[in-house]
Amino acid sequence: MRDNVNDIKTILREFFRNNFLYSSDIDSISDDASFMNEGIIDSTGVLELIDFLEERFEINIENQEVIPENLDSFNNIERFLHTKL
Amino acid sequence: MTFHHDVLKLDASKEIDRICCFISRQVDLRKKDGVVVGLSGGIDSALVSSLCVKALGKERVFGLILPERESNPISKEYAKEHAEALGLEYEIVDITRTLKAFDSYKKRDAIINSLFPDYNPSKHKIKVTLPKDLLFRDYFNFFTLRVLEDDKEIFSSRLRKGDINGIVAATDTKQRTRMIYLYYHAERLNRIVCGTTNLPEMMQGFFVKYGDGGVDIEPIAHLYKTQVYQLAREFSVPQSIIDRPPSPDTFNSQVSDEEFYFRIPYSLVDLLLFAWRNDFPKEDVCNVMDLTNDQLDRVYRDFNTKYRGTQHLRELPPTLL
Numbered sequence: 001m002r003d004n005v006n007d008i009k010t011i012l013r014e015f016f017r018n019n020f021l022y023s024s025d026i027d028s029i030s031d032d033a034s035f036m037n038e039g040i041i042d043s044t045g046v047l048e049l050i051d052f053l054e055e056r057f058e059i060n061i062e063n064q065e066v067i068p069e070n071l072d073s074f075n076n077i078e079r080f081l082h083t084k085l
Numbered sequence: 086m087t088f089h090h091d092v093l094k095l096d097a098s099k100e101i102d103r104i105c106c107f108i109s110r111q112v113d114l115r116k117k118d119g120v121v122v123g124l125s126g127g128i129d130s131a132l133v134s135s136l137c138v139k140a141l142g143k144e145r146v147f148g149l150i151l152p153e154r155e156s157n158p159i160s161k162e163y164a165k166e167h168a169e170a171l172g173l174e175y176e177i178v179d180i181t182r183t184l185k186a187f188d189s190y191k192k193r194d195a196i197i198n199s200l201f202p203d204y205n206p207s208k209h210k211i212k213v214t215l216p217k218d219l220l221f222r223d224y225f226n227f228f229t230l231r232v233l234e235d236d237k238e239i240f241s242s243r244l245r246k247g248d249i250n251g252i253v254a255a256t257d258t259k260q261r262t263r264m265i266y267l268y269y270h271a272e273r274l275n276r277i278v279c280g281t282t283n284l285p286e287m288m289q290g291f292f293v294k295y296g297d298g299g300v301d302i303e304p305i306a307h308l309y310k311t312q313v314y315q316l317a318r319e320f321s322v323p324q325s326i327i328d329r330p331p332s333p334d335t336f337n338s339q340v341s342d343e344e345f346y347f348r349i350p351y352s353l354v355d356l357l358l359f360a361w362r363n364d365f366p367k368e369d370v371c372n373v374m375d376l377t378n379d380q381l382d383r384v385y386r387d388f389n390t391k392y393r394g395t396q397h398l399r400e401l402p403p404t405l406l
Contacts, residue, residue, distance in 0.1 A: 036225075036386045039393045046225040047246035063243050068223045 008078045015052055020045055031074045046071065053077070059084040088365040088373055093309050093355060097319045100312075104304050105140035111302045112141060112277060119145030120279040121271040123263055123297070124168055124175065125334065126150075126160035128326055129281040131167050132313050133305055135320040137279055138171050147274060148175035151263045153184055155337035163326050170323070176270075180262050187262075193255035196248050201232055201240045209234050210338035212345075213244070213252065219348035219387055220380045226348075226390070233338050256335055260296025267300075277301035284309050285354050288362070289388065290395020291346050298398060309355040349384060357381070361388050 009031065017026045020040055035041040041049065049071060050061050059081070070080035086092070112119060119141055122134045137146045148171075150164045161177065168175040184190060190206070197204045197211060204211075210233045216224035228249045232240040244252065267278045280300030282292050287306045292298040305313060310331070317327060331342040331351060347354050353374070360370040361384075371381055 036390060039389060041225070041390070045394075047227055047244070047249060050227070051245055051247075063227075063229070066225050066227050066243070068225070071225065 008081055009074050011056065012074055012077060015049075015056075016040070019048055019052075029074075033074075034068070034072050036068060036072055053081070057081055057085060086363075088360055088363075088369050090356070090373060093311050093359060095312055095315055097316055101136065101139065101316060101319060104136050108137055108140040108279070108302070108304050112145075115277055115301070117275055117277050119147065119274065119276045121147045121149060121267050121274065121276050122279045123267055123281065124148045124150045124164035125281070126157075126163035126167075126326065127329065127331065127334070128313055128317055128322065129283055129305065130164070131322045131326045132317045132320065133279055133281045134167065134171060134173065135317070135322060136304060138173060139320075143171060143173045145276075146171075146173045147270060147276065148173050149263075149267055149270060150175060150177040151180050151266055152177070153179065153259060154181040154190075155335075157332075157334050157339070159329075160334055163323065163329070167323055167326060178266055180259070180266065183262050183265075184258060187258055189255050189258040189262075193252050196251045196255075197230065197232070200230060200242050200244075200248065204232055204240075209239070210236075210336070212336045212338040212340040213249075214340060214344045215346065215348050217344070217348065219383055220353075220376070223383060226387070231338070257293045257296055259335060260293035261299070264296055264299040271301075279304060280306070282306050283313050285347070285351070285358055287399065288358060289347070289391045290398045291342070292398065294398055309359065310351045311355045348387065353384070357384050358388060361385050 013026055020026075026040075029038060029040065046066065050066065053059065054061055061084075065080070069076060071077055108120070120137050122130060122137060124130045124134060134146060134148060148164070148168045150161055150168070152158075152161045165175070165177065194204065194206055212231050212233070213228050214231060215226055215228060216222070218224075228244045230240075230242050230244050230248075230252070231238050264278075270276075271278045278300045280297065280303040282297065282300075282303050283305050284307055286292050287303070308316070314327065332340060333342065333345055335345075343350055349357075356374060357370070367378060367381055370376070371378060374381075
């Protein structure tokens with residue numbers, strides 16, 4: 001069953017809090033803050049994020065979709081998921 | 086200091102003397118008899134071995150050439166040629182048997198087979214790459230497995246975290262196995278192990294923890310790649326080694342350092358990494374390098390991500406001491 005799209009950011013913040021090395025203060029990261037610029041996601045972090053999004057939201061993410069426009073902030077991910085759900 | 090294309094140019098003979106003093110002092114401080122150096126057939130180990138011979142004399146430098154079944158055959162030939170030109174004692178040890186005992190190839194191939202059931206190690210070659218064109222596109226760093234038959238790509242797949250972790254873990258046993266051999270000989274001969282990591286590799290984490298990063302000293306970790314080449318020319322390192330494109334020589338298919346890790350050519354890595362580390366005004370850097378602000382931002386973001394993500398490689402293990 002797919003999660004309610006209104007819970008997306010809550011779900012994402014929980015995931016980031018539990019999985020990323022630099023996420024000790026995830027609550028202070030704004031919805032439009034860049035994960036790359038803030039140094040939150042490292043090179044394998046984005047793979048973990050992709051795995052999580054594909055499993056949790058039952059979607060398939062293509063190579064050309066692994067771009068900051070789709071994945072580099074909570075707002076971007078929410079917007080991207082809306083196109084896939 | 087202003088930023089310009091020649092900003093990395095060194096006073097070569099002064100720098101060589103400085104590094105030789107460093108090597109000599111480190112050996113003396115530890116009360117050791119010399120050094121052991123892994124010779125890969127590449128420019129970094131060619132320079133390091135040359136520096137060690139100059140610093141200590143060829144009798145106090147022992148070279149180890151450690152190919153495995155997937156190494157490029159010319160690596161061994163170049164390493165051997167250079168070791169003989171330097172007149173240093175060396176040994177060639179094929180580490181394939183050690184890797185097979187650990188099932189390194191099997192473990193890696195099992196992951197590849199799960200993605201591509203038709204994968205056949207006896208007729209297919211593999212490599213792992215990052216997205217190209219860092220200057221022109223914003224991509225996160227994700228790894229793609231590529232399978233080749235007769236040098237033509239027949240399969241590619243973006244690697245999931247579990248898969249890349251498994252492939253990297255199996256592949257890293259190559260570098261860690263080499264570390265074992267280097268330390269065996271170093272301890273046997275009462276010597277220290279001399280590393281060959283250069284600055285871009287050190288700052289961007291392009292080395293294996295306790296693999297090629299498991300050494301006693303790193304005499305060229307302060308040198309940018311172009312500086313490595315500059316000093317290597319002073320030593321008359323064979324042109325074949327100087328002309329050879331830098332490569333991790335980890336997979337059985339040729340992959341460059343650019344494809345596998347840096348995503349931009351070394352000529353750009355060096356100058357932009359220097360600019361990033363020294364905080365030169367972005368406008369100046371863009372003007373000199375003929376880049377847009379967006380392009381520079383992409384590169385700097387990549388540098389920052391890799392630097393932060395690999396900080397643990399440059400630190401000692403935390404303790405409660």
